[in-house]
Amino acid sequence: MTDTAESGMGIEFPSLAPTSGPRQTTSTVKDALQQATVILRATADTPRLEAEVLLGYTLDVSRTALLTHPERPVARHQLAHYQNAVRRRSAGYPLPYLTGRVEFYGLTFDVTQEVLIPRPETETLVTLALARRPATIVDVGTGSGCIAVSLAVHLSEAALYAIEISPAALRVAQRNAQRHGVAQRVRTLVGDVLSPRPGPVDLIVSNPPYVPSGECGLLPASVRDYEPRLALDGGPDGLVMVRQLLEQAPAVLKPGGAMLIEIGADQGEAAQHLACTFFPHAAVHVHPDLAGRDRVLEVQT
Ligand SMILES: C[S@@+](CC[C@H](N)C(=O)[O-])C[C@H]1O[C@@H](n2cnc3c(N)ncnc32)[C@H](O)[C@@H]1O
CATH class of the missing domain: 3.40.50.150 (Vaccinia Virus protein VP39)
Incomplete structure (x- = not known):
């Protein structure tokens, strides 16, 4: 992650190798969820659930859609939004204020x-x-x-x-x-x-x-x-x-x-x-x- 990585909050997303192909995606639902879950573990009682809620919100799809299509690509700009939301959440910002x-x-x-x-x-x-x-x-x-x-x-x-x-x-x-x-x-x-x-x-x-x-x-x-x-x-x-x-x-x-x-x-x-x-x-x-x-x-x- 180069475009969204922030320093100073002690939270790092591991870099993701870009997947090849014309859409220039950088991740999949499965990978994004796995990484966010690890980060949210420090602050959230239900890190996997919160990771899913935030990704569903970012991609504007249901949690069911995420779970049934883990291979779905996540575009670079979506990943940037997601990582930003995960960072804010892991810094204590309440989940409902993030999703509205x-x-x-x-x-x-x-x-x-x-x-x-x-x-x-x-x-x-x-x-x-x-x-x-x-x-x-x-x-x-x-x-x-x-x-x-x-x-x-x-x-x-x-x-x-x-x-x-x-x-x-x-x-x-x-x-x-x-x-x-x-x-x-x-x-x-x-x-x-x-x-x-x-x-x-x-x-x-x-x-x-x-x-x-x-x-x-x-x-x-x-x-x-x-x-x-x-x-x-x-x-x-x-x-x-x-x-x-x-x-x-x-x-x-x-x-x-x-x-x-x-x-x-x-x-x-x-x-x-x-x-x-x-x-x-x-x-x-x-x-x-x-x-x-x-x-x-x-x-x-
Ligand atoms: C504990 S919150 C409850 C909000 C909502 N009813 C709920 O149950 O989630 C209390 C609410 O009372 C409002 N409030 C505080 N003082 C008030 C007052 N003197 N008159 C009317 N509303 C007041 C606050 O702005 C806040 O929205």
Whole structure:
């Protein structure tokens, strides 16, 4: 590799002998994958899978197509793009920001560095929300729109509001609502918690920033250095926005309405205590995620 080899990151692709022929290819799918897998082994939990995802993205083909045609040639310029992506990934840059896509609740979402990468544990909140079959919902801090759009796709009659303080993030949510054909039913609003006031609604859902400010620096580098601080930092105790949601909810909820709020694994007790303070007559529960850790605060008024 001469045209793309970079120094300074401690990552070297072995040089590849050009394969002969009129197309001037420099590699095959099989060779490119093998080399990338070795490089990604240092940083990725699933290096082969990530190598395949990145090559599929670079060549704009499915992983199945790669696996069924390992002899497929990879042109020099494609290889250069691929190697660049592999280097960035091996330096800690998150895979979904490289490909611009992520799977959540069985749907593909666009992501950019303006939004948090949707996490599997947030699917617990979506499952709990779907079980209630609400007709009107507001998602606060919508980010990529993964919660609001998943709910809209699975509740074909529901009307949703998606509020987000970052206009750039809200544009990503709008793209995702369009991509999944629910833009007509997901009304996006730039706002601060529940202002402008939507509703009234049956259900408030939110995955607020909930990392205590003092712990943001301790997050894994791939999170701390690349994901938006606005999406992570939940203030001194991590519960600032949870408090704001509980405080503002009565003005927005219909009688008998409910809230589902994602929380950190060690915030169950504190969140439950807060909810009982703001809603002394409500039924309050903390639900675990699939790993058994406290994850979703439910307030049934
Ligand atoms: C943890 S992220 C969740 C994003 C998305 N809902 C998800 O589950 O992947 C929190 C989001 O809340 C937004 N946010 C932070 N403070 C906010 C506020 N005061 N009002 C509205 N949104 C806020 C952030 O910009 C970020 O997009």
